[in-house]
Each structure stands twice: as C-alpha cells, then as structure tokens.
Amino acid sequence: GKGGIGKSTTSSNLSAAFSKLGKRVLQIGCDPKHDSTFTLTGKLQSTVIDILKEVDFHAEELRPEDFMADGFNGVKCIEAGGPPAGTGCGGYVVGQTVKLLKQHHLLEDTDVVLFDVLGDVVCGGFAMP
Numbered sequence: 001g002k003g004g005i006g007k008s009t010t011s012s013n014l015s016a017a018f019s020k021l022g023k024r025v026l027q028i029g030c031d032p033k034h035d036s037t038f039t040l041t042g043k044l045q046s047t048v049i050d051i052l053k054e055v056d057f058h059a060e061e062l063r064p065e066d067f068m069a070d071g072f073n074g075v076k077c078i079e080a081g082g083p084p085a086g087t088g089c090g091g092y093v094v095g096q097t098v099k100l101l102k103q104h105h106l107l108e109d110t111d112v113v114l115f116d117v118l119g120d121v122v123c124g125g126f127a128m129p
Contacts, residue, residue, distance in 0.1 A: 008036045011116040012072075015040060019073040023111040026076040026101075030094050031118040034079035040071030047081025048097045059096070064104050067097075076110070082118070 008029065015027040029036025034047045048067050055061045071077040080097040094115070101107050 008116050009039065011036060011114050012039045015075045015112075015114055016072050018112045019075050024074075024076075024109060025112045025114070026078065026106065026110045027071070027114045027116065028094075028097060029077075029079040029116045030082060030097075031079075031116070032082045033118075034081050036116040037069070037071055037077035037079060040075050041069050041077050045069050045077060045079040047079045047093075048100065049081040049093045052096060059100055059103065062100065064106060067100060068106070076106070 008031075011027055011029075015025045018025045027037055027040065029045075032047075034044055037045055046067070051062065051067050052059060067078060069077045078097060080093045082093045107113065
C-alpha cells in the first residue's frame with residue numbers, strides 16, 4: 001500500500017522489454033494521476049473515465065483510438081484513471097476499462113497485459129475487477 005516506489009517505471013520497463021521480445025503489449029494505468037504510460041508515449045493520456053463522461057457513459061460510441069494510444073515500440077497504452085483518493089472506487093473504472101477492451105476484442109490481439117495499479121488502494125474494488 002505504498003505510492004511513489006517505482007511501480008509505473010517498472011511497468012513501463014516491463015512493457016518495453018516484452019515489446020522488444022516481439023510480444024503485443026498493452027499497459028493499463030489505474031491511477032487518477034494518469035501518468036503510468038507517460039514514459040511510453042511522452043505525454044499524459046486522457047483517462048477512460050473522462051472519455052466516458054464526454055459521451056455520457058455511452059461506451060458503444062467509443063472506438064479504440066478514443067481511449068488507447070501507441071507508445072514505445074508499439075506498446076498499446078490506456079489510462080483508466082479513477083476517482084480522487086477517498087471519493088470513490090477505482091475498481092469501477094477498471095471494470096469499465098475491461099468492458100471496453102472486451103467490446104473491441106482488444107484482449108484477443110494482445111500477448112501481455114500489464115495493470116499498473118496505484119499504491120494506496122483503499123477500497124475492495126480491485127479485489128476482482
């Protein structure tokens with residue numbers, strides 16, 4: 001339960017290494033700061049939760065390019081986002097992200113999926129997203 005210990009850096013390095021081995025990689029950042037994929041893409045990505053708000057939570061209106069970016073060596077990058085600390089459940093956002101992945105059959109085209117989960121999870125929603 002500790003933030004700031006290098007989880008995002010480790011996740012990004014693993015994503016890069018797997019991609020260099022020829023794997024199709026998807027990294028999903030699960031933090032309101034939405035900075036997990038920054039080192040792979042060079043910029044902060046919009047979060048799935050913010051994009052869903054823009055379409056009044058009508059997920060069927062979204063295309064993969066609306067919420068997914070290409071990063072280093074073809075790594076697919078998604079920032080799920082989440083509520084600010086103490087205001088809601090991050091597990092809900094992860095669940096919505098997984099629904100989008102399934103809706104667009106993105107997991108079928110992926111060899112490795114890395115979830116970079118925030119270090120100070122305070123709800124049980126991450127137990128089984």
